[in-house]
Each structure stands twice: as structure tokens, then as C-alpha cells.
Amino acid sequence: MEEASADVQARVRASFERQGLMHHLGARIAHIGPGRVHIVLPSRPEVTQQHGYFHAGATSAIADSAGGYAAFTVFREDSSVLTVEYKINLLAPAEGDQLEAIGTVLKSGRTLTVCTLEVYASQGADRTLVASGQQTLIQIQARPER
Template sequence: MVEATAEVQARVQASFERQGLMEHLGARISYIGAGEVHIQLPSRPEVTQQHGYFHAGATSSIADSAGGYAAFTMFPENTSVLTVEFKINLLAPAEGNHLEAIGTVLKPGRTLTICQLEVYGVTPTTRTLVAAGQQTLIQIEARAER
């Protein structure tokens, strides 16, 4: 893992903090590297489904943001990132003290970037892959963020 520059880390963190959904879920960025971002989501009743597992929507949302921001670390200043598409496979019930989504750039591009998505259920003694996917992102001219 190669840490992103301080400027890139600040740009990614500032953008992430403007995402209402991530704030609502209680997610936070735990690592910003060059082409790799980790997002953690603590377990709490508001992000679970009827059986007590993390909801697939919460799992997918942090995976999407982790991949999007991984791509964003590789984009030049004065650009923005948008998801074009993503596919996620839910591999096991998502449970643990928290989830950790990892977005990793597989192929950067001038316009489209492809990322790998992984989500782990984490306890003090285990780390289980609960979701895996792939994502396509587009680099666009910077747009105003709220």
C-alpha cells in the first residue's frame, strides 16, 4: 500500500465528508492510498436487516464509495468522479463489529477507471470476506459539491 499525497488525502476526505449517505450510515474512511481506499462501517441497528446482519444496501453503499474514492485518488485536480456501474456478489451474511470496504483501482484510464470491491465483516478475532464486486467509474470535469 502506497499512501496518497497529503493533498489527495485532503481532497478525498473533504469530498467524503460532504456525502450525506455516508454520514447517515456512520461510515468513515480509515485509509487513503494511491488507488486504494478503505471505509469502515460500525455495526448498529440502523444499518441492519431483519436478521441482524448488515443490510445489503449498507454493504453495497460503502463498497461503491470505497471504489469511487480509490479512483478519485488517481484523478487530476479539478475533476470529479461518478459511478457508471457496479456489480456486487454477497458471499456470506455480513456480520461483525464493523464492515470494512476496500476499493482498489484495477485499471486507471483517462475517462473510465475499473475498480475491485471487497467488503469484510470484522470482529476482534476474525475477518471474513462478505462481498466482492467490480465497478466502472467516469472522470468528469469538477462539479460543485454541497
């Protein structure tokens, strides 16, 4: 997998570190490439629902962040990113050792960017697609992140 430049990786990681929810969930960035970001969430009781599966909220949150940061990799340095909307389909119970959300830029425009979202659950060597979606993000010009 192609890696993003060192500057882009540093900008994405710095922004990710400021996200309280990702820290609270225990999520981490596993890959930053041009137009593609992977976020991993290990299984813990705090991110599950009553049947022991990963909660849909946790699944959706890491998918949203993966897509947002995928878009952020192609945005100008002096801009920031916000989600405009996203739709996610939960395809199977999310159970396993960890989830991996993959956000991929489908089309990047001057203002709006569309990403595809995939979330996989892993149990050992087995990997199952548990969620799929699409997202629209807006590039906010001349407003760098804090």
C-alpha cells in the same frame, strides 16, 4: 500500506464529508492510498436487516464509495467522479462488529476507471470476506466537486 499525498487525502476527505449517506450510515474513511481506499462501518441497529446482519444496501453503499474514492485518488485535481455501474456479489452473511470496504483501482484510463471491491466483516480478530465486486467510474473533466 502506502499513503496518498497530503493533497489527495485532503481532497478525498473533503468530498467524503459532503456525502450525506456516508454520514447517515456512520461510515468513516480508514485509509487513503494511491488507487486504494478503505471505508469502515461500525455495527448499529440502523444498518442491519431483519436477521441482524448488515443490510446489503449498507454493504453495497460503502463498497461503491470505497471504489469511487479509490478512483478519485488517481484523477486530476480539477475533475470529479461518478459511478457508471457496479456489480456486487454477497458471499456470506455480513455479521460482526464492523464492515470494511476496500476499493482498489484495477485500471485507470483517460475517462473510465475500473475498480475491484471487497467488503470484509470483522468480529474481534476474525475477518470474513462477505462481498466482492467490480465497478466502473467516469472522470468528469474540468468539473471540480463543490
